[in-house]
Amino acid sequence: MAIRTASGGERLLVSLLLAYIAFTTLWPLAELFATGFQPGDDGAFLGLFTETLASRATARALGGSLYTSGLSVAISVILGASLAFAISLLKLRTQGALTFLILMPLIVPSQTMALAWIELFGANSPILNLIGMAPAPGTTNPLYSAGGIALVMGAEHMPLVFMATRVALRSLPADLVEAARILGIPGRRIATGIILPVVMPSVLAGSLVAFSAAIGNFGVPALLGIPGRVSVLTTLIYQRLNGFGQSAAGQVAVLALLLTFIAVLSLMLRGFVMRKIAVPMPSGKPFEPTRRSAPVEIILWIIVLVIAVAPLAALTMTALLPAIGVSFGLETVSLTQFTTALGNATILRAFFNSIGLSLFTAIIGVLVAIPFAYLSVRRPGPLVKAMDILVEAPWIIPGTVVALGMILAFLQPLPIVGVSLYGTMAILTVAYLARFLPLVLRPVTAAASTIDPALDEAGRIAGAGLTHRLTQIFLPNLLPAAIGGAIVVMMTAQNELTLSALLWSSGHETIGVMIFALQYEGNSTQAAAVAVTSTAVVFALAGSGTLLSRRLPPGSLPWRT
Incomplete structure (x- = not known):
């Protein structure tokens, strides 16, 4: 104005x-910027920034953040894109319920999902104990690792890829697919040669949003990474402030700026993808699936129940136990x-x-x-x-x-x-x-x-x-x-x-x-x-x-x- x-x-x-x-x-x-860009102890320009970035702890945390976030994005893409394709290209009787459960990680808080997964895979897991697959007592929870962090963040951020992919699939013109069918192109080639190239920019954009969310995630790395001694930038900032207080303000400000740079860069790349790579779709009637597949629908339910329902069920069952180590059963519910x-x-x-x-x-x-x-x-x-x-x-x-x-x-x-x-x-x-x-x-x-x-x-x-x-x-x-x-x-x-x-x-x-x-x-x-x-x-x-x-x-x- x-x-x-x-x-x-x-x-x-x-x-x-x-x-x-x-x-x-x-x-x-x-x-934050003024603190992070202040001179070092020797008065050198950007000295604090250089000293902090050169430290071994920063390198370890940066490597941990990039590794766990990158691996989590791979999981998010595999899950999110696959579920979006199945939901959008097949006519499913339970599409509404499946979609709600797929998006549930957006609703459940990050630390709650992390806690739920901990209870699902722990030695006291009420679900795995019922089927005899729980780890032996005293065994370290397998999620207390870089792979565990990536798995939980991948499931948590999967809806971001799912939504981006599904929006692209729902904007796919029906005429485009119908013309390919009239020309006699097999369904598999339509999927790989027409639909996939059109949707891939949206998948990439969704994956970059998921990466930005993962790089800034604190709840999952804190609950899984601190016990597992996996250092990432968010938990390093938390531990430095808790351990050293105001005296560490300059160092953590540099770490925060590094975290911001990575997150903003990923979102800028997403904007570039959507502007330069995305394929513009002609207006027309949206594609409506007609094919049904009961086996695929069953597989979808199994995947969604494992990702969204089983962890929360394990969390709820744990909450109903009177004490740690008590086996779940009708006589112990409390x-x-x-x-x-x-x-x-x-x-x-x-x-x-x-x-x-x-x-x-x-x-x-x-x-x-x-x-x-x-x-x-x-x-x-x-x-x-x-x-x-x-x-x-x-x-x-x-x-x-x-x-x-x-x-x-x-x-x-x-x-x-x-x-x-x-x-x-x-x-x-x-x-x-x-x-x-x-x-x-x-x-x-x-x-x-x-x-x-x-x-x-x-x-x-x-x-x-x-x-x-x-x-x-x-x-x-x-x-x-x-x-x-x-x-x-x-x-x-x-x-x-x-x-x-x-x-x-x-x-x-x-x-x-x-x-x-x-x-x-x-x-x-x-x-x-x-x-x-x-x-x-x-x-x-x-x-x-x-x-x-x-x-x-x-x-x-x-x-x-």
């Missing part, structure tokens, strides 16, 4: 939003761990903290997203576009980096007020507001772009002020999208761990932190009970969103895409 041609109300709105973004995003990121967890003042406080944080973040996100969407759609300009890029930054870059920026910005007392946010609920709140705003802003902006601009102009001509136009014209049309975005924010923030692991303090625990702490202390049954309870809350939110999905714009809920 060209500010000089805007009304006074719009100029004020831009100023308020700019101040909001500067406080929650720009300042922390600026502090709600002891649930009653103990909910009777624990610290755990209960963590639930209230997480619910309050997620609800507050969702509400503020909606209040910020609606006027922001108005400016983006009705008064676009260089400043608004720059703000839009800044808003996306905390979601694009890894959460560990965002948390470190918050520490560097808010460790010292704030100017004028003289109060430090570090060690308070306020720093968690600011971090959540920065991290999760894009989840509301995307669907709201998409919905705003569909509103007839003549309505706003008519209101302006009639003398309606900016506040009246926002509340009476924009808000009613954007409310469904805002509600959908708010639900996604609450689901995501409810069990957040990456930010909270670095920012929590005594009295300000969150559910993600409690699950991590209980598992780290060896209390796996109670950790399972807390994880199952928090996951039930997430599924309840997902259910409420699904019930509202008919009134929400397409894309508001990721599992309904």
